[in-house]
Amino acid sequence: MHQIIIIGSGPAGFTAAIYAARAGLEPVLIASSVEPGGELMNTTEVENFPGFPEGIQGPELMEKMQAQAERFGTKVVYDDVTAVELAGDVKRISTGDGSVHEAKSVIFATGSAYRKLGLADEERLSGHGVSWCATCDGFFFREKTIAVIGGGDSAMEEATFLTRFASKVYVVHRREELKASKIMQQRAFDNEKIEFIWNSEVAAIQGETEVTGLTLRSTVDGTEQELPIEGLFIAIGNDPRVHLVHGQLELTEDGTIAVEGRSSKTGIPGVFAAGDVIDPSYRQAITAAASGTVAALDAEHYLAALES
Ligand SMILES: Cc1cc2nc3c(=O)[nH]c(=O)nc-3n(C[C@H](O)[C@H](O)[C@H](O)COP(=O)(O)OP(=O)(O)OC[C@H]3O[C@@H](n4cnc5c(N)ncnc54)[C@H](O)[C@@H]3O)c2cc1C
Helix, strand or coil: CEEEEEECCCHHHHHHHHHHHHCCCCCEEECCCCCCCCHHHHCCEECCCCCCCCCEEHHHHHHHHHHHHHHCCCEEECCCEEEEECCCCCEEEEECCCCEEEEEEEEECCCEEECCCCCHHHHHCECCCEECCHHHHHHHHCCCEEEEECCCHHHHHHHHHHCCCCCEEEEECCCCCCCCCHHHHHHHHCCCCEEEECCEEEEEEECCCCCCEEEEEECCCCCEEEEECCEEEECCCEEECCHHHCCCCCECCCCCECCCCCCCECCCCCEEECHHHHCCCCCCHHHHHHHHHHHHHHHHHHHHHHHC
């Protein structure tokens, strides 16, 4: 039986693994078969992770985190967790190949997924003008014309924040009115760099190597228009990856795994959670990494108490 199994291979999972491995706990990290490395595998330049003054490519940063975790003895399994049994002292983790891995403790670091528009060119141009994170990428759009898709609070917040960099921000919304709170709406309406395009959805994203424009389709009469832009921020929501724990762990009203205070402790002893899957607000690589540290230390204390 393993001391600790970590589910997820983003910054939270690998940081938890580095700490657990250096504590001699020989962690097993289940990385996913299709998208090991987490959300940063979908981006290009990361300029806000400390220690890389020249910036670093997202996939390279994740390779380094993995190498650091493996250097201290983390075993990485390239498979997907398909089911978990968390109650009791022995946690059972099933993977896609039919194996059942047993451990005394588990850390969920499964992250969260930004909702996508579902367009053919969206993934291809991710990191090349298409973004889901204004905090991460706004800086790259100085004096550019960009569009934000969405009508909720986060879309208004992103649009307003992006006016610090961009020369013009279009907010494209499917309806005639916004879902965002009145105060967030007013802030966006008052901002002279923001222009709203109502009753419109994105039919296509243009650009060979970088985004050059959008084809917008009217949700009223289906007519199409071209909108030349250099950046596209998609702000239509975010879903924590919690399907494995439904019915076993408590969730918050934001849909994240509920943890006790600043710790990573869930309602079940020996089960911890870290990173974006517990974070409705910050969702950055560095906050996820820090959260992974907390989870590894909590697990270490839990395991030490079992021994005594
Ligand atoms: C396009 C983009 C650009 C970004 N740029 C930046 C940036 O410049 N700076 C910054 O700080 N942040 C950036 N972020 C945010 C950052 O990527 C996230 O905050 C961070 O990756 C969260 O880390 P995490 O470990 O919690 O989860 P994730 O990185 O989401 O990793 C979770 C992992 O768990 C795996 N997983 C989920 N379920 C299972 C399962 N059942 N079995 C096995 N594995 C599973 C997933 O496949 C994934 O690999 C960006 C995000 C995106 C989408």
